[in-house]
Amino acid sequence: MATYKIMITDGLAEKGKAYLREYGEVIDRTGISPEDLLKEVGEVDALIVRSRTKVNAAVFEAGKRLKVVGRAGIGVDNIDLNAARAAGVTVVNSPLATTVSVAELAMGLMLALVREIPRADASMKQNKWLKKEFEGHELYQKTLGIIGCGRIGSAVAERAQAFGMHVLAFDRFRPKDELCQCSEPVDDLNDLLARSDFLSLHLPLTAETKNLLSHEQFARMKDGVYLINASRGGIVDEEALLAALNSGKVAGAALDVFAVEPPSENNPLVMHPRVICTPHMGAQTHEAQARAGYDIATEVVAALKGEPLRWKCA
Structure with missing residues (x-):
């Protein structure tokens, strides 16, 4: 042999x-x-x-x-x-x-973001009882837009439906009939951006997907949208995301990935009060x-x- x-x-x-x-x-x-x-x-x-x-x-x-x-x-x-x-x-x-692990992290980040779980935990560890400050939102009956509906995106769609969310799916590389059956296929990315309360990204980083979400795309989103990225950092223009967070267009972001990893010390996105960050750990189970x-x-x-x-x- x-x-x-x-x-x-x-x-x-x-x-x-x-x-x-x-x-x-x-x-x-x-x-x-x-x-x-x-x-x-x-x-x-x-x-x-x-x-x-x-x-x-x-x-x-x-x-x-x-x-x-x-x-x-x-x-x-x-x-x-x-x-x-x-x-x-x-x-x-x-x-x-890694499909299940990344999909579960995306859902966990979504819940942590909308219920401010990290901040609530930090306040408890400081011996503070700030119950009235943590009035979040439910996922139930909200619209989740999934950009990239391969194995992981489809797994997120299935889990989001179990929470009672309406799921929109956009994938320019897959025919509509191949998208997850528990989602509503959307032909136009701008349509998905305009209708979604939450956005979850599940794409590879390629020349076509680099900075897919930049200033123009953020302007088309709902006011107060939540963004979850557990795919690749370069898909989101980080400068545009920071501007959207500061303006209130984006109510919060949960990021497991960054354009440069690890991000620089005191990176403004990492330090932002309405951003939850994890160290590219989607597959780490x-x-x-x-x-x-x-x-x-x-x-x-x-x-x-x-x-x-x-x-x-x-």
Whole structure:
């Protein structure tokens, strides 16, 4: 049986590592610098990353033995797919592993935002009883606009419906009949923006989606809208969001992602009193990590062995 060298750069659940060890040497270089990655990638057959490691053209050029890059999770915007194709390297991901975890976080952020749960908790820890200050809103009978209705967006739609919300779905890359059955498909993004009390983003970051929500789009939204972003930071123009928060157009935002991660110290969005922030932790559950680790391990090994693939990106 062939023995492969497989490098991990951003950590992997033990179940995934155990599977990989059955087929080769696992080199755990979690936290490796870009400079050291270029020096060492030439010795491995496979590279497994998460969102931290940037697999650019220089990495593919240095990876003389590289046959496959695996992304433990769904987003592959940190991998240069064109460079991968040019180098003849297969790219795979594990898109099903984190769906539930990210969808549940989006709902949790929505509830935390509309009921001011973080601020209420902080006040209690300061020995304050500010019950009358925390008059929030219900999700029931509100309209949620979901932008991007793939696996995660559809999972959020199903959960929002269970709260009694009316769900609108917009996805320019999917036919209407493929959108989640518990939502109302919307053809025009501007229509969705104008009708939604809440907006939840579930898109990859591409040239087409970068700054998808900017000043023009915020102007089309309802006054007092709530924004939840647990997808990618660059989809929202952060300067435009800050202006909309300060004007009151946006009543509050919950952000798990940022254009630059980690955001700068004292970032005005992070410090804003009507913004809830989390450190890109949508996929950070024990269950999701175990699934992602095992799924990407089996897919990478299949690619190395030349077997059929479930989730080929390039």
